[in-house]
Amino acid sequence: MKGIKISSHKNLSENTFTIYNKPKYIYIPLIVGTDTDLTVLVKKDDYVCKGEMVARSKGKFSIPLHASVSGTVIGFEDKLYHNGTMIKSIVIENDFKERIEEKQNNVNTISSYSKEEFLETLKNAGILGMGGAGFPTYIKYETNGPIKTLVINAVECEPYITADDSLGVQKAGEILETIDAILEIFHIEKAIIAVKKNHKKLIHAFQKNIGTYVKIELKMVPDRYPMGWERLLVETVTGKTYQNLPIEVGVVVNNVSTIYAIYEALKYHKPLIERIVTITGDMIKHPTNVLVKVGTSIHEVIEFIGGMKRNKDIICIAGGPMMGVTLPNDEVIVTADMNALVVLKQQEEEIEHTCMRCGKCVQVCPAQIEPVLIKDAYQEKEALKTLNVNRCCECGLCSYICPAKIKVREYVRKAKETLRKDDPNERLS
Numbered sequence: 001m002k003g004i005k006i007s008s009h010k011n012l013s014e015n016t017f018t019i020y021n022k023p024k025y026i027y028i029p030l031i032v033g034t035d036t037d038l039t040v041l042v043k044k045d046d047y048v049c050k051g052e053m054v055a056r057s058k059g060k061f062s063i064p065l066h067a068s069v070s071g072t073v074i075g076f077e078d079k080l081y082h083n084g085t086m087i088k089s090i091v092i093e094n095d096f097k098e099r100i101e102e103k104q105n106n107v108n109t110i111s112s113y114s115k116e117e118f119l120e121t122l123k124n125a126g127i128l129g130m131g132g133a134g135f136p137t138y139i140k141y142e143t144n145g146p147i148k149t150l151v152i153n154a155v156e157c158e159p160y161i162t163a164d165d166s167l168g169v170q171k172a173g174e175i176l177e178t179i180d181a182i183l184e185i186f187h188i189e190k191a192i193i194a195v196k197k198n199h200k201k202l203i204h205a206f207q208k209n210i211g212t213y214v215k216i217e218l219k220m221v222p223d224r225y226p227m228g229w230e231r232l233l234v235e236t237v238t239g240k241t242y243q244n245l246p247i248e249v250g251v252v253v254n255n256v257s258t259i260y261a262i263y264e265a266l267k268y269h270k271p272l273i274e275r276i277v278t279i280t281g282d283m284i285k286h287p288t289n290v291l292v293k294v295g296t297s298i299h300e301v302i303e304f305i306g307g308m309k310r311n312k313d314i315i316c317i318a319g320g321p322m323m324g325v326t327l328p329n330d331e332v333i334v335t336a337d338m339n340a341l342v343v344l345k346q347q348e349e350e351i352e353h354t355c356m357r358c359g360k361c362v363q364v365c366p367a368q369i370e371p372v373l374i375k376d377a378y379q380e381k382e383a384l385k386t387l388n389v390n391r392c393c394e395c396g397l398c399s400y401i402c403p404a405k406i407k408v409r410e411y412v413r414k415a416k417e418t419l420r421k422d423d424p425n426e427r428l429s
């Protein structure tokens with residue numbers, strides 16, 4: 001069986017929920033995925049409504065960014081983004097009037113959309129993969145081939161994070177209604193909601209509401225990491241394997257929070273301007289799932305839920321400890337694809353020893369590649385070409401398991417960069 005059992009630490013924030021919706025300022029980082037070449041649609045002193053488009057990416061997969069409050073654009077500032085870099089951001093001063101654009105008052109029947117209307121609505125609402133992928137969702141449905149199975153990823157396998165779990169328990173009815181509508185709009189045969197077998201409350205919430213949805217199946221998957229990785233999940237719940245993308249075998253995968261964002265877009269024309277973020281870790285006084293406006297500073301949210309136990313000798317990680325990015329501080333801005341901030345006690349730097357060729361990293365690798373060989377050849381482009389480096393999902397298991405404390409995953413990341421050098425079209429998984 002692929003993946004391994006690791007400590008979840010989810011008990012810290014499980015079954016918690018609060019709302020923080022009064023930030024004085026909102027910061028909209030001008031970035032979509034890795035694309036920072038955006039068209040900015042507002043200027044200093046402009047008044048914006050909540051939900052109004054303020055910027056748009058220009059590329060092939062164009063996606064807009066929206067104001068999450070009503071108020072005045074007071075300028076631009078560099079703010080910390082969850083990938084650890086400073087990104088130019090639009091600053092909006094909140095007038096707390098929550099003024100919205102007229103079209104958001106309409107309530108629509110979500111199953112009555114045509115395919116074209118569905119795609120257009122998702123595109124305009126800026127719906128992205130909310131599990132951390134940040135990939136525009138409409139593209140997954142913009143396919144010529146038939147979609148046979150819709151897989152809903154409610155696994156949330158990364159330790160500490162309980163944001164999807166919190167949303168799913170509260171909104172199971174709306175999520176099921178949306179899945180059913182998507183099945184109808186795209187004539188999809190069935191949907192599978194994948195949940196970890198020990199997420200009892202979430203399973204119960206879906207079971208309570210699933211009654212009349214005969215095409216939707218709830219599947220319990222083993223509590224192993226990285227079960228939420230798209231490739232492993234599709235294989236586990238459908239038995240199908242693919243080369244590059246799940247659509248090759250007629251499968252579309254959406255994260256459960258993304259499905260709820262689709263619900264709000266279809267039902268109310270509401271863009272993606274809020275999300276649940278898990279603020280947790282042993283250095284947070286009261287770990288909590290918090291519904292926040294996109295653009296809120298996490299530092300403010302931490303203060304709101306009671307602060308940190310201490311503010312030095314800590315480590316802040318955007319996302320979980322396995323796949324996340326270590327940040328210099330907690331002043332990171334919430335974006336639609338950021339699901340958690342984990343604050344932990346700083347540990348002493350572990351000393352790397354010499355590789356003992358034990359092969360453990362190869363045994364645990366869910367991508368079935370050879371991390372130790374990639375590590376050895378991380379600067380040698382020709383050698384790397386035969387090692388399927390881009391199958392790596394950056395799950396971190398090779399580093400986690402390594403008895404020599406070698407940061408194997410970091411070498412694999414560097415190997416990806418080596419492959420990308422002089423070859424910008426090199427496909428990264």
Ligand code: SF4
Pocket residue numbers: 361364365366367368369371391392393394395396397398399408409412
């Ligand atoms: S090589 Fe990549 S996929 Fe394999 S264990 Fe390491 S991080 Fe995970």
Ligand code: SF4
Pocket residue numbers: 354355356357358359360361362372375398401402403404405406408
């Ligand atoms: S797990 Fe560590 S020590 Fe063992 S082969 Fe892999 S890199 Fe070497």
